[in-house]
Amino acid sequence: MENTIAAIATAYGEGGIGIVKISGGKAKEILDQIFVGINDKPLRNRYLTFGHITDSDTGKIIDEALVSYMKGPKTYTTEDVVEINCHGSIISLRKTLELVLRKGAILAEPGEFTKRAFLNGRLDLVQAEAVIDLIRAKSDKSFEISINQLEGFLSKKVLDIRKMLLELLIKLAVNIDYPDEDIEELSYREVKKSLLQISDMIEILVSTAETGRLIQEGLAVSIIGKPNVGKSSLMNALLRESRAIVTEIPGTTRDTIEEFLSIKGIAIKLTDTAGIRNTEDTIEKIGIEKSKESFNKADLIIFVLDGSNELSKEDREIIEIIGKRKSLVLINKGDLEQKIDTKQIKKLIPEAKVIFTIATEGAGINAVEKEIEELVYGGKVRQGESMLVSNVRQKNLLEKAGLAIKEAIEQTEASMAMDFLEIDVKAAWELLGEIIGETFSENIIDEVFARFCLGK
Amino acid sequence: MKQILMEDYNVIVIGAGHAGCEAGLAAARMGEKTLMLSINLEAVAMMACNPSIGGTGKGHLVREIDALGGEMGINIDKTFIQSKMLNTAKGPAVHSLRAQADKVRYHEEMKKTIEKEKNLDLKQGEVIDLIVEEGQVRGVLLNTGAAYRAKAVIIATGTFLRGKIFIGEWSFFSGPNGLSASIELADNLKKHGIKLRRFKTGTPARILGSSLDYSKMKEQAGDEKIVPFSFMNDELECEQVSCWLTYTNNKTHQIIRDNFHRSALFGGQIEGIGPRYCPSIEDKVNRFSEKERHQTFIEPEGRSTDEMYIQGMSSSLPEDVQEAFYKTIPGLENAKISRPAYAIEYDCIDPFDLKINLESRQIKNLFCAGQFNGSSGYEEAAAQGLLAGINACLSINGKNPFVLDRSEAYIGVLIDDLVTKGTNEPYRIMTSRAEYRLVLRQDNADLRLTKRGHSLGLVNMERFAKFSTKTEQVEKEMKRLAETIVFPNQALRFMEKNVSTPLQNKISLADLLKRPEITYDKLADIDKDQPKISSHAKTQIEVQIKYEGYINKQIKQIERFKKLEGKIISQELDYSKIEGLRIEASQKLNQFKPLSLGQASRISGVSPADINVLLIYMERERRRGK
Numbered sequence A: 001m002e003n004t005i006a007a008i009a010t011a012y013g014e015g016g017i018g019i020v021k022i023s024g025g026k027a028k029e030i031l032d033q034i035f036v037g038i039n040d041k042p043l044r045n046r047y048l049t050f051g052h053i054t055d056s057d058t059g060k061i062i063d064e065a066l067v068s069y070m071k072g073p074k075t076y077t078t079e080d081v082v083e084i085n086c087h088g089s090i091i092s093l094r095k096t097l098e099l100v101l102r103k104g105a106i107l108a109e110p111g112e113f114t115k116r117a118f119l120n121g122r123l124d125l126v127q128a129e130a131v132i133d134l135i136r137a138k139s140d141k142s143f144e145i146s147i148n149q150l151e152g153f154l155s156k157k158v159l160d161i162r163k164m165l166l167e168l169l170i171k172l173a174v175n176i177d178y179p180d181e182d183i184e185e186l187s188y189r190e191v192k193k194s195l196l197q198i199s200d201m202i203e204i205l206v207s208t209a210e211t212g213r214l215i216q217e218g219l220a221v222s223i224i225g226k227p228n229v230g231k232s233s234l235m236n237a238l239l240r241e242s243r244a245i246v247t248e249i250p251g252t253t254r255d256t257i258e259e260f261l262s263i264k265g266i267a268i269k270l271t272d273t274a275g276i277r278n279t280e281d282t283i284e285k286i287g288i289e290k291s292k293e294s295f296n297k298a299d300l301i302i303f304v305l306d307g308s309n310e311l312s313k314e315d316r317e318i319i320e321i322i323g324k325r326k327s328l329v330l331i332n333k334g335d336l337e338q339k340i341d342t343k344q345i346k347k348l349i350p351e352a353k354v355i356f357t358i359a360t361e362g363a364g365i366n367a368v369e370k371e372i373e374e375l376v377y378g379g380k381v382r383q384g385e386s387m388l389v390s391n392v393r394q395k396n397l398l399e400k401a402g403l404a405i406k407e408a409i410e411q412t413e414a415s416m417a418m419d420f421l422e423i424d425v426k427a428a429w430e431l432l433g434e435i436i437g438e439t440f441s442e443n444i445i446d447e448v449f450a451r452f453c454l455g456k
Numbered sequence B: 001m002k003q004i005l006m007e008d009y010n011v012i013v014i015g016a017g018h019a020g021c022e023a024g025l026a027a028a029r030m031g032e033k034t035l036m037l038s039i040n041l042e043a044v045a046m047m048a049c050n051p052s053i054g055g056t057g058k059g060h061l062v063r064e065i066d067a068l069g070g071e072m073g074i075n076i077d078k079t080f081i082q083s084k085m086l087n088t089a090k091g092p093a094v095h096s097l098r099a100q101a102d103k104v105r106y107h108e109e110m111k112k113t114i115e116k117e118k119n120l121d122l123k124q125g126e127v128i129d130l131i132v133e134e135g136q137v138r139g140v141l142l143n144t145g146a147a148y149r150a151k152a153v154i155i156a157t158g159t160f161l162r163g164k165i166f167i168g169e170w171s172f173f174s175g176p177n178g179l180s181a182s183i184e185l186a187d188n189l190k191k192h193g194i195k196l197r198r199f200k201t202g203t204p205a206r207i208l209g210s211s212l213d214y215s216k217m218k219e220q221a222g223d224e225k226i227v228p229f230s231f232m233n234d235e236l237e238c239e240q241v242s243c244w245l246t247y248t249n250n251k252t253h254q255i256i257r258d259n260f261h262r263s264a265l266f267g268g269q270i271e272g273i274g275p276r277y278c279p280s281i282e283d284k285v286n287r288f289s290e291k292e293r294h295q296t297f298i299e300p301e302g303r304s305t306d307e308m309y310i311q312g313m314s315s316s317l318p319e320d321v322q323e324a325f326y327k328t329i330p331g332l333e334n335a336k337i338s339r340p341a342y343a344i345e346y347d348c349i350d351p352f353d354l355k356i357n358l359e360s361r362q363i364k365n366l367f368c369a370g371q372f373n374g375s376s377g378y379e380e381a382a383a384q385g386l387l388a389g390i391n392a393c394l395s396i397n398g399k400n401p402f403v404l405d406r407s408e409a410y411i412g413v414l415i416d417d418l419v420t421k422g423t424n425e426p427y428r429i430m431t432s433r434a435e436y437r438l439v440l441r442q443d444n445a446d447l448r449l450t451k452r453g454h455s456l457g458l459v460n461m462e463r464f465a466k467f468s469t470k471t472e473q474v475e476k477e478m479k480r481l482a483e484t485i486v487f488p489n490q491a492l493r494f495m496e497k498n499v500s501t502p503l504q505n506k507i508s509l510a511d512l513l514k515r516p517e518i519t520y521d522k523l524a525d526i527d528k529d530q531p532k533i534s535s536h537a538k539t540q541i542e543v544q545i546k547y548e549g550y551i552n553k554q555i556k557q558i559e560r561f562k563k564l565e566g567k568i569i570s571q572e573l574d575y576s577k578i579e580g581l582r583i584e585a586s587q588k589l590n591q592f593k594p595l596s597l598g599q600a601s602r603i604s605g606v607s608p609a610d611i612n613v614l615l616i617y618m619e620r621e622r623r624r625g626k
Helices: A027-036 A090-102 A111-117 A125-150 A155-179 A188-211 A231-239 A282-297 A313-322 A342-348 A365-376 A384-415 A418-436 A442-451 B018-029 B058-067 B072-079 B103-116 B183-193 B252-259 B281-287 B320-326 B380-397 B410-421 B444-455 B462-483 B489-498 B507-511 B535-546 B546-566 B583-592 B597-601 B608-625
Strands: A006-007 A018-021 A035-037 A049-056 A060-070 A080-087 A219-224 A257-263 A264-271 A300-306 A327-332 A353-356 B011-014 B035-037 B052-054 B082-086 B098-102 B120-124 B125-131 B135-143 B146-149 B153-155 B164-167 B170-173 B197-204 B206-208 B218-220 B243-249 B297-300 B307-311 B337-339 B342-349 B366-368
Touching: A006 A090, A006 A111, A018 A027, A018 A090, A018 A111, A018 B342, A027 A035, A027 A060, A027 A080, A027 B103, A049 A090, A060 A090, A080 A090, A090 A384, A090 B342, A111 B608, A155 A188, A155 A418, A188 A418, A188 B546, A219 A231, A219 A282, A231 A264, A231 A300, A231 A327, A231 A365, A231 B072, A300 A313, A300 A365, A300 B608, A327 A365, A342 A353, A365 B583, A384 A418, A442 B597, B011 B018, B011 B135, B011 B380, B018 B103, B018 B120, B018 B243, B018 B380, B052 B058, B052 B072, B052 B366, B052 B380, B052 B583, B058 B072, B058 B098, B058 B380, B058 B410, B058 B444, B072 B082, B072 B098, B072 B380, B098 B103, B103 B120, B125 B183, B125 B307, B135 B153, B146 B546, B170 B380, B252 B281, B320 B337, B337 B583, B366 B380, B380 B410, B444 B462, B462 B535, B507 B535, B546 B597, B597 B608
Parallel strands: A219 A264, A219 A300, A300 A327, A327 A353, B011 B035, B011 B153, B035 B120, B153 B366
Antiparallel strands: A006 A018, A018 A080, A035 A049, A049 A060, A060 A080, A257 A264, B052 B098, B082 B098, B125 B135, B135 B146, B164 B170, B164 B342, B197 B342, B206 B307, B206 B337, B218 B243, B243 B297, B297 B307
């Protein structure tokens, strides 16, 4: 039987609701475990039912939802399909998806619903061509993203844990495959000790994912502009609290500052960049590099100009960098005498909406928020959905690895033979490998020979 | 040079080592007129290195060969002088049988079996060339001018192909054990476009047992209860002989270190790549300099000889150094060396040049097996020999190849690893190479493979009848155990006797058997209806009941694995024409021509997205074809 797959089916930001879609033999079984209908109404094939998505392990309600259950084969994939309509908040969508995965579904690969529809005879040959493009495009994109994340915090931690797992696997492999050799026998105490340590490390990573340090989701908005035009004041105004340092000396914000906030229900990751200008200061240079990086990853750019000065050479350079990227232009310092030529700006960057603000007083901030809202709900700006997918995927893999280690610990407690627990330890090692794109098990064998003196 | 055309055959096997013997017997048993050729008939089933069969992973291979109707298991059961089940403290999946063999008798018995086999001729002769016509092999040419034509040829040349022995500063062309090497064949294989490379292996000295002081060593006796290798034997009697354990010391290491420069290995004369799991003693001393001692087992070579094998101490140091360092080992002070240790280098192919049925990619109906394919070990060789023999017969009869996948047998893991992943050193099987170890147990090889062997025509009536009886016994008895209920008061004394927690509720015998301290035989005390069944059946019932949960988990994984494995890809497919495949992937796929989507997914450089593209493409083609 095919696995049951699940994914968030709607692009974020396009409407007030989001859909988690499940397809496969276990779709209904999973729904039954997580959905409580209002007044205990039973689910009916092809009817919408209102109720709550509930985490049965904690008893917590995750979201109100309208769910539909469509029995195969007359569905898109020809399999049993469940659609859960949640509120559009990215948090509730993610939580719902995670719950579905925990109950036995597997995260759908890019284009997998369509692939199944095709393989099960639902789509015609012309459509099939599109499926190939879809798989190609989406997997390349998620590949790119996982590569990006390789540099980060997550991959370092995962590498650390895998190193410990590898140590253990090598010892287990030698004990199993070379019973005659002059090698210290592995004790349950020793194995359990390192398993507990590994389990803790995984648990910490999972909870980090929960608090959002790992899963940095939300619309990526980057504030850009040359030094001292009021970027930090704008950030503060949006946050309505003073966190970024604001001074009169250009170049104070030397590092990028990230904040998470919610505007009209839209999760936003706001990055205040160091002012971009030519500089000899090394620390500041680093800041500028980081600004450019965050700028490159942004879904939306807020370009801040100082209205009390004329458009400078540096401003024009920034406009050039922005090019056709989705952006808002803020003309700040409206309380001072205006020298900037608004018409010229509109000519240079015609697609951007221009808004006047006095960031230090919070004036014009409402207009900024309204504009962001319109852009998002109008579907003009979209968060990279593959980023979200890869995050859910990573957390899912972490959780599975944690479970495998827990099973291995239980086996040490039951004094099960070492070769049984080796299976779970190896599974955890492979799951973590999937996060960073390494699963080749040959290196265990390589290490065995490098580490131990074996031979006939 | 004039050729003398001799009798025609259907299958010709070059080499009569462990691969050649299985290949020849399998082809003959499948009804093909078969010829086996060996440079020297004393080399038939010769154990050129260690005097044992089996061990971790290897024991599994022997059981599988046996289940398919091969000879290795039966032959070792006839000729063993000590038997041991390894890893009994661990789970049943890694229990591994190993037997010490009487080398001479092992050779004699195998030779007798071959001589008696209908359809099979064994001849002494050196093959110097293949007869190849239109990309297809048509026979072999001997150095006597004799030419034999055949429909298929199997190469199993072991370490004979351009074999070269190294002992210290000295080296000379030679096969193992002083037999002559096969040089011309190597030259001619190259002419036929077969790419060859060099691998290396080695063997320790043989020392006369009468010169050893066993009081300084630790005795290693065999198991009290002998478990046979072959399914055909229920019980075996044997007066077992012991092996002996002793250790090297600092003196040994010092002598070796002082003479590193005289070792062929470090002197740079050897170009071949040796196996890491079988390093020479100088290699061990060099790489693990912090180790104060290395263990060595002294193993008898047979009942009719006084020679002992010095396990763990292979070397390519010169004879004077060998004399000196062996004598530093406790118990070996007066050792008389009968044969010096040596390293041997030989020609072999890159297994990437083979299809999954062990047929050459370059020459049709040319099959390859054993060390020639880059593996090492008697058991690995025999397993490939058997499969090469089977596939040669299937190929000349226009039938589909016989392929075991990674979830069906260690043989499948071995061959898939070789041809899909390749190897940079002589390949050895290990249980950790198998993904589905809990299912690929040595105790159920017959259940996994005997039916397959039967439909190939390799399993004789006697074996199949015995197999059918066993499967029936197992099924019936499993059902009965699940249905028979014991009540707490009935089992009070039984539980006490076996130091098992008293029962709280009624329980089935099957569930009771799940307790670690309870065995099938013990159950007889409270199970008046226990039938008389074979020991094979008992083991099977115990393992299947005790480890049910784990086994079922793995069976589910196998089901998923099988989905891709079952999707067969046409060998004619031109991958460069498939849109959406990355260039690297389509090049690799064109080079490999995988047999199934599963095999394709294991090729390095082919990503999951490529597999999806391929899947869609195949489905589209299928529909177009309709």
